[in-house]
Amino acid sequence: MHEYCIREAAEADIDGARAVMLDAVYRDFGTGYVPHWHADIIDPVPFYVTPPRHTLLVAVDERDGTVAATAALDARGPAHPPNPHWLAERFPSGETAQLRRVYVRPEHRRRGLARQLVDGLLEFARADGGYRSVYLHTYPHSPGALGPWKALGKAVCDEREDVPGGGSGVVHFEIPLT
Template sequence: MNHPPKPPYTVRPAGPADVEGARRVMLDTFYRDFGYGYVPAWHRDVVEIGSTYLDDPRHLLLVAVHGDRVVATTGIRSTGPAHPPHPRWLAERYPPGTTAQLVRVYVSPEHRRHGLARTLVERACAFVAGTPGYDSIYLHTNVDVEGAEAFWRGMAKEIFDARTTGEHGPGVGTVHFEIPLP
């Protein structure tokens, strides 16, 4: 079901002019919402947005723009969960190349509750459905972030609750999900 965002937002694939704004939304989320900041091992794509998302036809970065400002992001990469820190069985279930990993579903706080995240995710899933070679849509989230768990449980199927394993360290409640291909 398509839920268009309320005006005055524009949701579209990111272009070179959106890179700095998208990076700002992502970094703000790491520091403000996650509380641990930029982690090079986890966030290399944020520094390399162009080569990661814009230069690969099987990858996508979507942005929501308000006026001339990027206020939300969502990405698709043809990668699965890496082992480590994730369990080997999970990495084997969602291999790189055939797995569309949904990443960077972030909305600036003052723009939340306008349907942006849902719209971005729906459009990302439509992109995956129209891109040959993908077998599944995988994501993981930190359910310690307010609203994250309820949001994903409304859109995806839980695969593994890693809160007991502490795979990302203290204060990061990781839960893995799959979204059925449209």
């Protein structure tokens, strides 16, 4: 039985968190590292650790101290472009807690880590007091991506159906803050 410690990322966790995130974009998304999309992965500290309204949580395997999963939150709403204009207006920066980089290594999946991390992010957002909504987007082809988000919130835009030409195929969710 694995035991995990869920915590805010410490300096010693950053390399492990980066490895989890990079593995996900290569393995699960097939995009590899794209500087425009993934600058926060290469240097997560100024994106998630330093800003007071942002956070990076990790799940650390207590057996060996390795980072098994990540989840981040920041105050940046979805940008237009590439997202639909109305979506960027619905979730403005500063008022929106955006969940990002919720990734679990394959060998640690199906143990509730993503849910525990997201619960921690939601608690962080509620404690902040300045967020009015919680937003995230996911790619349906990513392993295990849609089910958990459908259970936690509601899809507000499925680009496969709601955007002419299919957009980028992303599904956008709003999760209740309360």
